[in-house]
Amino acid sequence: MSEEFVLLEPEDQPGDEWEELDVSDTEADRIARRQDREFSEFRERVKNTEQFKLQESVFDDATLAAVYKLVQDGYVDAFGGPVSTGKEASVFEALGGEAGERPEPGSAAANEEYAREVAVKVYRINSSNFRQMREYLEGDPRFEGIANDKKAVVLAWTKKEFANLNRARKAGVRVPEPIAVQRNVLVMELVGHADDRARRLSEVDVENPETAYEVVREYMRRLYRAGLIHGDLSEYNMIIHDGELVVIDMGQAVTVHHPNAGDFLARDCENVAAFFTRQGIDVDGDDLRAYVTEPEPDPSGDPDA
Ligand SMILES: Nc1ncnc2c1ncn2[C@@H]1O[C@H](COP(=O)(O)OP(=O)(O)OP(=O)(O)O)[C@@H](O)[C@H]1O
Numbered sequence: 001m002s003e004e005f006v007l008l009e010p011e012d013q014p015g016d017e018w019e020e021l022d023v024s025d026t027e028a029d030r031i032a033r034r035q036d037r038e039f040s041e042f043r044e045r046v047k048n049t050e051q052f053k054l055q056e057s058v059f060d061d062a063t064l065a066a067v068y069k070l071v072q073d074g075y076v077d078a079f080g081g082p083v084s085t086g087k088e089a090s091v092f093e094a095l096g097g098e099a100g101e102r103p104e105p106g107s108a109a110a111n112e113e114y115a116r117e118v119a120v121k122v123y124r125i126n127s128s129n130f131r132q133m134r135e136y137l138e139g140d141p142r143f144e145g146i147a148n149d150k151k152a153v154v155l156a157w158t159k160k161e162f163a164n165l166n167r168a169r170k171a172g173v174r175v176p177e178p179i180a181v182q183r184n185v186l187v188m189e190l191v192g193h194a195d196d197r198a199r200r201l202s203e204v205d206v207e208n209p210e211t212a213y214e215v216v217r218e219y220m221r222r223l224y225r226a227g228l229i230h231g232d233l234s235e236y237n238m239i240i241h242d243g244e245l246v247v248i249d250m251g252q253a254v255t256v257h258h259p260n261a262g263d264f265l266a267r268d269c270e271n272v273a274a275f276f277t278r279q280g281i282d283v284d285g286d287d288l289r290a291y292v293t294e295p296e297p298d299p300s301g302d303p304d305a
């Protein structure tokens with residue numbers, strides 16, 4: 001990694017992305033139930049492709065219906081191979097459809113040839129971490145009253161990742177641009193390209209760790225000032241492409257009002273500090289936390305205000 005890191009400039013301050021959540025019965029569930037001819041054909045076609053055979057356990061009928069809906073709505077044109085298979089979710093490369101927002105003009109992703117690539121993250125409803133997910137959702141004012149069943153929790157989680165990505169982006173944190181969410185399926189900007197993968201910070205030789213650290217702590221501070229704590233930040237949830245550091249995996253991010261917010265932030269700071277310490281930088285978790293939580297300077301400039 002030879003390029004300099006570039007800090008993204010913050011846009012306008014974020015509002016509250018709280019939205020009414022109806023996770024009981026989605027359009028995708030209705031499509032799956034109806035099993036009309038078009039959906040049945042789509043399902044059979046998809047089920048015969050290699051990618052789907054490899055990932056069969058991810059794609060129950062309602063998940064397939066969510067993908068079908070995303071195709072119909074113009075967010076996805078064609079599925080590519082899996083990028084990652086985790087316990088909670090699998091990530092795929094795909095071709096984005098007409099409806100997806102184009103990447104920022106001037107950004108690397110705006111390169112014509114690649115402009116339509118997207119990442120599709122599919123959460124498993126039968127996630128083994130269901131109980132842990134609930135703990136993150138409880139205490140988040142945006143998700144009060146979510147029913148206590150797996151499907152509702154995973155659907156709320158998917159929506160939460162979408163909302164968190166939006167909020168982070170508005171706060172000037174470089175994250176994948178969220179494009180669409182449908183049931184347990186999230187479509188976002190693919191960082192890097194199918195033939196030129198973005199890599200985890202853990203996988204690269206960080207040539208300029210000082211600058212990388214400064215970017216990370218600035219992003220953590222911006223996130224915090226926007227009312228969010230990542231909650232699983234480490235060298236495994238930051239990816240690098242074209243000299244740009246991108247924070248990913250925001251499903252578990254909580255607002256600063258969460259009862260465990262302080263612990264989550266302390267853990268994030270410890271993880272990040274430990275990684276950069278190994279890169280030869282003199283940092284510790286407490287200093288990082290102090291930096292992240294430092295009160296914003298008063299814009300009026302009056303120190304007594
Ligand atoms: N928008 C994206 N662009 C490019 N690659 C991505 C994107 N989102 C995820 N990935 C890749 O997929 C991997 C898993 O994504 P993510 O961390 O969001 O899911 P996860 O459920 O936490 O998986 P894991 O348990 O493996 O961490 C990432 O480490 C990264 O390599």
Ligand SMILES: [Mg+2]
Nearest residue numbers: 236237248249
């Ligand atoms: Mg991850």
